[in-house]
Amino acid sequence: MAKQDIELLGVFLQSLAAACVNLQIVAQEQAATILSTQPQCWYPAAHYIDFLQTLSKRYAHFEPIKERIGAEMMRLWYQHGPGQQIIHRGVDFLRYQTSSEGYHSVVRGPAKDIGAFSLEEIDEAAGRARVRSTSPFDRTMEKGILLGGMSLTQDLIYVDVDNSVDPSLFLIEFH
Amino acid sequence: MSEVRCLSAQEFVQAESVSEGAILQGRDLQRVLWMLRGLQKELARKEKFWAATNDNLASAYRTLEERSDELRKTREALVQLNQSLEQRVAAQVDEIVQRARQIEALNLQLQQKVHERSRELAMALRRLSENRRARALGPGDVFAERARVRRVLGQGGMGTVYLCDDLLTGQPIAVKLMHQGLGSDSAVLHRFFGEATAASAISHPGVVKTLHVDVTSDGQVYQIMEYVDGIDLATRAQQAALSMPACARIGATLAAALAAAHQKGVVHRDLKPGNVLLTRGGPGVRILDFGISKVLGDEDGVLSMTRTSQLMGTPQYMSPEQVRDASSVTAASDVYSLGVMLFELICGRPPFVGESLGAICAAHLYEPPPSLQALYPQVPEPLSIAVMLCLEKSPALRPTAAELACVLSALADAMAAPSAESFFSTSAPPPVLAHLATLAQ
Numbered sequence: 001m002a003k004q005d006i007e008l009l010g011v012f013l014q015s016l017a018a019a020c021v022n023l024q025i026v027a028q029e030q031a032a033t034i035l036s037t038q039p040q041c042w043y044p045a046a047h048y049i050d051f052l053q054t055l056s057k058r059y060a061h062f063e064p065i066k067e068r069i070g071a072e073m074m075r076l077w078y079q080h081g082p083g084q085q086i087i088h089r090g091v092d093f094l095r096y097q098t099s100s101e102g103y104h105s106v107v108r109g110p111a112k113d114i115g116a117f118s119l120e121e122i123d124e125a126a127g128r129a130r131v132r133s134t135s136p137f138d139r140t141m142e143k144g145i146l147l148g149g150m151s152l153t154q155d156l157i158y159v160d161v162d163n164s165v166d167p168s169l170f171l172i173e174f175h
Numbered sequence: 176m177s178e179v180r181c182l183s184a185q186e187f188v189q190a191e192s193v194s195e196g197a198i199l200q201g202r203d204l205q206r207v208l209w210m211l212r213g214l215q216k217e218l219a220r221k222e223k224f225w226a227a228t229n230d231n232l233a234s235a236y237r238t239l240e241e242r243s244d245e246l247r248k249t250r251e252a253l254v255q256l257n258q259s260l261e262q263r264v265a266a267q268v269d270e271i272v273q274r275a276r277q278i279e280a281l282n283l284q285l286q287q288k289v290h291e292r293s294r295e296l297a298m299a300l301r302r303l304s305e306n307r308r309a310r311a312l313g314p315g316d317v318f319a320e321r322a323r324v325r326r327v328l329g330q331g332g333m334g335t336v337y338l339c340d341d342l343l344t345g346q347p348i349a350v351k352l353m354h355q356g357l358g359s360d361s362a363v364l365h366r367f368f369g370e371a372t373a374a375s376a377i378s379h380p381g382v383v384k385t386l387h388v389d390v391t392s393d394g395q396v397y398q399i400m401e402y403v404d405g406i407d408l409a410t411r412a413q414q415a416a417l418s419m420p421a422c423a424r425i426g427a428t429l430a431a432a433l434a435a436a437h438q439k440g441v442v443h444r445d446l447k448p449g450n451v452l453l454t455r456g457g458p459g460v461r462i463l464d465f466g467i468s469k470v471l472g473d474e475d476g477v478l479s480m481t482r483t484s485q486l487m488g489t490p491q492y493m494s495p496e497q498v499r500d501a502s503s504v505t506a507a508s509d510v511y512s513l514g515v516m517l518f519e520l521i522c523g524r525p526p527f528v529g530e531s532l533g534a535i536c537a538a539h540l541y542e543p544p545p546s547l548q549a550l551y552p553q554v555p556e557p558l559s560i561a562v563m564l565c566l567e568k569s570p571a572l573r574p575t576a577a578e579l580a581c582v583l584s585a586l587a588d589a590m591a592a593p594s595a596e597s598f599f600s601t602s603a604p605p606p607v608l609a610h611l612a613t614l615a616q
Contacts, residue, residue, distance in 0.1 A: 025228070059231045064223035147220075157206065158213035175209040 006109035006136065008048055011039040011081050012073075016048060019072035025055060025065060039081075042108065045136075052138070063140050070144020071151070078152040090156035090174065093149035094119055094129050102149075103135065117142065127158075129172040139167045146170055184210070300394035312337055312352070319391050322350050322399070338402060347402040348386065352395060371398065373441045374465040381432025383452070383461045403461050405452035411598070412448065412520060420592030422520045423558055425453075427583035428460040428595045429513055433576035437506040441465050444504050446512035447492045448519070459595025490535050491515060491525040495568050498536045507570030510579060514565025518544070521558070522551035526566060540568075558586055 017031035028035070034051060037043055056062045074093075077083045087093050096102040103117035115134035122129040133142055143161050150159045150172070158175040165171075179196045184206035187199055199207055312335075316324045322339035325347075329336045334353040341348045371388035378384075387399040408425075411417075417425065429451065436443065443450070443465050452461045494511035496503045519525045526545060527538035544566045547559045561582050567573045574582070 023224075023228075059227060060234065061227040061230060064220070064227040067220065068224045156213075158209040158216070160213075160216055175206075175213075 005113050006045040006107065007042040008045050009039070009106040009108075010037040010041045010043060011077070012106040013037050013043060013047055014039060015073040015076040015081065016051065016069065018076050019069045020051075020055065022076075023065075023068060023072055025069070045107075045109075048137075052141075066138060066140040067144035067147070070141040070146075071148030072144075074145055074148035074152060078149075083152060087149070087152055090150040090153050090159070091122070091124055093146075093152060094122055094131070094172065094174075096149075097131055107135070127173055127175045129174070131170040131172065133168050133170070139163060143170060146172060150174060296390075300390070311335065317342070318350060318352075319389070319397065321387075322348060324350075341399075349400045349402045351398045351400065353397065373439065374436075376439050377436045377441055377465060379432050379435035380458045381428055381460055381462060382436060382465060383463045400463075403452050403454050404456075405454035405461060407449055408451040408453060408460075408516070408520075409448035411453050416523070417520055417598060419521070419553070419555060419558065420587060420590040421595075421598050422517060423583050423587035423590055424592040424595050425460050425520070425598060426513065426517045426561075427580055427587050428458050429462065429516075430510075430576045430580035430583055431458075432460070432462050433506075433509050433513065434580050436462075436465055437509070437576050442504060442506055443509050443512070444497070445492075446509050446516065448516060451516070453595070453598055455596060457594065457596055459598065490532055490539075491519075491527065493536070493539060494570070495539045496570060498539050505570060506576065507573050510565050510573045510576055511567075511570075513576075513579070514562050514573075517562045518547060518566070521554055521562065522547060524550075555586065555590070557582070561586070 013034050014037055017026075017034035020026045021028050021031050021035075031051075034047060037047075052066075055065075059065060074083070078087065086096055093102075097117060097119040100116040100118045104114075107114050113136065115136060117133045117135050118131065120130045120132050131146060133139065135142070143163055146161045147159055150156055156174050158173070160173045162171045162173075163169060179198060180194065182190070182193070182197050182199055182203065184199070184203040187193070187197075187203070187207050188210065311327075312318060312324045314324055314326055318324060318337070318339065321342055322337075323342060325338045325340065327335060328338045328349060334351050336349055336351045339348050339350045340346070368388060371385055374382075375385045375388075383403055384401045385398060386401060388397070390396050433443065433446075443462065445464065446462070450463045452463060453459060454461055490498070492512040492515045494504070494508040496505075497508050515525055527535055527542065529535040529538060544563065547554055547562055548556065561574070561579065565573055565579065
């Protein structure tokens with residue numbers, strides 16, 4: 001990934017660091033650098049990548065933890081960020097991913113480098129949706145973001161995200 | 176039969192208990208079903224998360240235990256090593272202390288034995304000297320089973336010097352037989368052998384080498400030296416005056432020999448023309464009798480006045496500090512004596528002359544030396560300066576013998592002076608100088 005061209009919004013990095021601290025994966029002082037970022041400033045994606053790489057070396061099984069971090073990040077984005085102004089129902093989070101709107105609100109850079117995270121299809125009545133990712137970021141964490149994002153308003157009683165067939169294609173079931 | 180009651184999904188979830196007849200159906204049943212599945216999924220995800228973190232925690236704990244164990248073992252090993260080191264150090268210290276005590280005891284025993292033997296030797300020599308009268312040796316006499324006498328070379332305050340043939344090597348040697356009575360004083364004997372040993376350590380062609388020092392079976396102390404075919408400087412200067420280049424060259428050679436002796440810690444203490452030989456072979460100038468005068472005094476080298484006049488010759492060459500306190504004689508005193516000799520060689524008279532011993536000694540102490548340039552204007556200024564520096568009252572202001580050797584050697588080279596052995600012969604004397612004076616006897 002050409003990480004030097006990709007930038008992330010400060011609030012996204014802060015939510016990542018805060019999620020790790022809240023889940024007691026790292027101590028506060030270890031995340032201090034990222035926690036000190038300004039929420040409305042843009043920072044190189046290297047901050048995010050280096051931080052995750054450091055964490056991954058400490059855990060033999062890091063996948064479940066990444067998924068949980070993604071979910072916790074959305075909770076913090078909702079409680080302390082702009083989430084409450086945007087999302088009122090769990091399905092709203094999915095619709096917010098239309099044309100990668102949600103993704104582009106926290107990630108910027110050359111289009112060929114940042115890719116997309118976009119809602120392809122949704123059937124509210126059937127409780128099904130499909131999101132495709134061409135981003136350079138981790139798929140397990142993106143799965144966690146979807147799970148967490150849809151559970152923010154607690155109006156959905158069932159949410160499941162499956163990308164076991166194609167890691168870049170998230171099949172979502174919700175009720 | 177209990178009453179059948181349909182519950183809503185909400186009621187079902189919120190109820191603490193459900194009555195027997197309660198049922199869920201339709202959409203409510205479906206809703207509760209999805210809720211349970213959702214909870215199941217969430218629980219499964221959390222389970223995986225906690226398993227991953229617990230796994231990591233267990234691994235970290237194991238690592239911590241291993242590291243603690245390693246640390247404990249390392250600490251134990253260090254404590255053991257420390258104890259072992261302390262024991263070894265203590266053992267070595269004990270050994271060293273024991274050895275030091277043994278050495279101290281042996282040293283004391285040795286000192287006692289040396290003291291006893293010295294006393295025995297001195298008593299034996301005293302008895303022998305009381306029973307015997309010293310007799311002069313004549314040509315053909317064999318001395319100490321080592322040397323056959325050819326003739327007498329000279330006689331002085333300390334003893335008689337004979338030219339002999341070494342029975343071992345066949346080479347000519349000079350044997351100085353000390354006056355009878357010297358060997359009866361154990362302190363004198365001790366100093367004599369100490370000084371002879373120190374003097375024999377001087378290895379310089381400008382110093383007449385002492386080959387052997389001993390006591391005969393009948394108690395006579397003798398010194399065997401290399402035989403040097405030469406003429407003493409006093410006699411040579413009386414035969415014909417020496418030129419400025421000659422004085423510089425002789426002075427340089429003498430200073431170099433003195434420097435070699437001073438480097439070995441040996442001070443001559445009685446440098447005078449009578450103790451300097453001009454020789455045929457190199458380096459042309461040789462110094463005799465290093466350190467001997469110290470033997471003749473007490474522990475501090477102080478001579479009684481009666482012995483001084485007999486044994487030391489004239490006081491013209493004594494440094495001020497030597498006049499004041501003989502125990503304060505240093506290498507700088509030799510430099511002063513050399514300065515007096517050079518002054519005399521250049522202008523024909525020593526710097527201080529007087530009618531009595533006391534007058535000469537007082538002059539050394541209090542009077543400035545006369546200007547060499549004034550007495551003999553032809554003397555090159557650098558040579559005059561060098562000589563006058565040697566005559567400074569304060570020893571600290573005089574040059575060292577090594578420094579003087581450098582300066583005089585450069586001056587001699589500048590004056591194209593030949594090597595010192597050319598001055599042995601007077602066959603081609605330099606022009607007679609108008610103010611030539613005889614050297615002091």
